[in-house]
Amino acid sequence: MYCNRYMPTKPNREACQLEKQINSMILSMVRARSQATSERDLLKSLQEAAKRYEDNGDLPSNISCDKFIVDNCKNIYFVGYDTTATSVSWCLVLLAAYPDWRARTRTEVHDICGDNLPDVDMLQSMKMLTMVIQETLRLYPPVVDMVRETMQDVSLNGIHIPKGIARPTLHQDPNLWGPDAHQFNPERFSKGLKGAYTSPHVYMPFGAGTRVCAGQHFAMVELKVILSQIISRFSFTLSSSYRHSPAFRLLIKPEHGVHLHIRKL
Numbered sequence: 001m002y003c004n005r006y007m008p009t010k011p012n013r014e015a016c017q018l019e020k021q022i023n024s025m026i027l028s029m030v031r032a033r034s035q036a037t038s039e040r041d042l043l044k045s046l047q048e049a050a051k052r053y054e055d056n057g058d059l060p061s062n063i064s065c066d067k068f069i070v071d072n073c074k075n076i077y078f079v080g081y082d083t084t085a086t087s088v089s090w091c092l093v094l095l096a097a098y099p100d101w102r103a104r105t106r107t108e109v110h111d112i113c114g115d116n117l118p119d120v121d122m123l124q125s126m127k128m129l130t131m132v133i134q135e136t137l138r139l140y141p142p143v144v145d146m147v148r149e150t151m152q153d154v155s156l157n158g159i160h161i162p163k164g165i166a167r168p169t170l171h172q173d174p175n176l177w178g179p180d181a182h183q184f185n186p187e188r189f190s191k192g193l194k195g196a197y198t199s200p201h202v203y204m205p206f207g208a209g210t211r212v213c214a215g216q217h218f219a220m221v222e223l224k225v226i227l228s229q230i231i232s233r234f235s236f237t238l239s240s241s242y243r244h245s246p247a248f249r250l251l252i253k254p255e256h257g258v259h260l261h262i263r264k265l
């Protein structure tokens, strides 16, 4: 039960203690950094925004300036790190399980980059790898609870949808993606994102609308750089000890880890 997290149990007390420690660590790092430099960076922008909100009375009464900064630091770290790392894991699982796609992406990376590190133009030319990433994010979107809820009664094509109806992600609906909706088939993205679906809201690993992922293009660059380097340097297959079990751990993660046999090429 959700309210269990407020019970004074040992794990809850430990979690609470840990949270306090993390918060004070972040705050002392923020203070040390702002004393050390006046350089304008993301942290500086956050501090300025917090100060502005506080001066204008725009912060809710239960949120102090420090809490605003700490919460945003945690948020940016979490959304920027774990999502991408988890996506890399799923891509590796799928590439390990589908040797044809592994071979196709390896050939592509080799043809485009040779022995060089990828630059911006090279990354943009990696069509096959992009398709693999897009298909992985369709099957295993790390942020799975992308639910949209109607704020008022709406009528869509004559269908009445009452206020408060939550619509979960539609990434694997056979009516929208065809009979192979549950299978890994990057080919469906061969004509780009728009060629793969009928409406943008049926595919939203990065969310949609005004709060769409602020780092989506950066994330795609990161994923392509990391995966192209792994694919071009290593051969890998799934270990017999790998147990496929996508599990909800705030993000959708491989519950028992990713067990691969890896060999340097």
Ligand code: HEM
Pocket: 076, 079, 080, 081, 083, 084, 087, 141, 142, 143, 146, 204, 205, 206, 207, 208, 209, 210, 211, 212, 213, 214, 215, 216, 218, 219
């Ligand atoms: C594969 C990697 C990633 C995935 C799947 C992902 C997914 C998402 C999703 C689903 C949302 C919520 C969007 C919505 O409510 O409509 C979101 C928000 C956000 N993401 Fe990402 N993300 C990824 C990587 C990143 C990276 C690398 C960064 C930054 C470096 C980032 C920064 C953010 C921020 C700041 C928000 C909040 C945007 C707002 O509320 O205005 N994300 N992300």
